[in-house]
Amino acid sequence: MRFRAKMVDLACLNHFSRVINTIAKLAKSCTLRLTAGKLFFILSEKVANGGVGLWCELCQGNFFDEFQMEGVAAEHNEIYLELVPENLSRALKTAQSAKAVKIKLTNKHCPCLRVAVELPSLSSSSRIVTHDIPVGVIPRRLWNDFREPSVPDFDVSIYLPALKTMKSVVERMKNLSNSIVIEANMSGEMNLKIETDSVSVTTHFKDLGNPPWASEDGCQSSAQDRDPESMAEARVDIKKLQQLLAGQQVNPTKALCNIVHKRVVHFILLHEDVSLQYFIPALA
16 A cells, blocks of 8 residues: 655645645544545544535646555555544645645554655755654445445525625624524525524525536436425534635635535535535534
């Protein structure tokens, strides 16, 4: 099992760093899955027990100048590592003006991702700062726990308003309540609502647009048969929503959410070379 990669392009490096920062704000620990073409950051708390789910996918070719890996076996050419994204985020903070960053899987005393940052120096010799980030190697028999989550059969799918706007609304509301109701319909309308014994606040968004979904076999999801005015809703933990909005450094070109009525809200944030899915289960 081997992995090594190198980044030289500063723009790619800073973009990668922003993606890792976003993940670090959403997950204390996560699984890094490496394949020949992609990197995945996965958090699969049991959604049934109120945990959030995260699935972030990056094409390695858009970030790395060199990328070599050998998985656990020829027919299973993948590596699954458990790590604390905050540690990786910290290591990359030292790389903001780096000439190059190398990442390598090592195993001296325990398995580590070694991040070697080559900094520009005035003399001819370069300065290299290395960070060893402890990782756990996940055995092959557990890989099935980290499969891509299926898109739930949602009742409503809608594009999100500007995330900055949404973030400021949610930050104001979180002082009033621990939960927030997200409701939307297939006519491009979405409301964020808070209701407590003493206060009821609603923010309305209009003309957001609804993504044109068709399922694989060509028949539409249940959302297509709904009355377009009819609202689907889910009450979620406001802190989990705020974490997603506050941690956003990916600046998605497209952001949408799917609501399974009273069950789960599924967010999808897309940037040219990064896709991030985030699942927040509804509160009872």
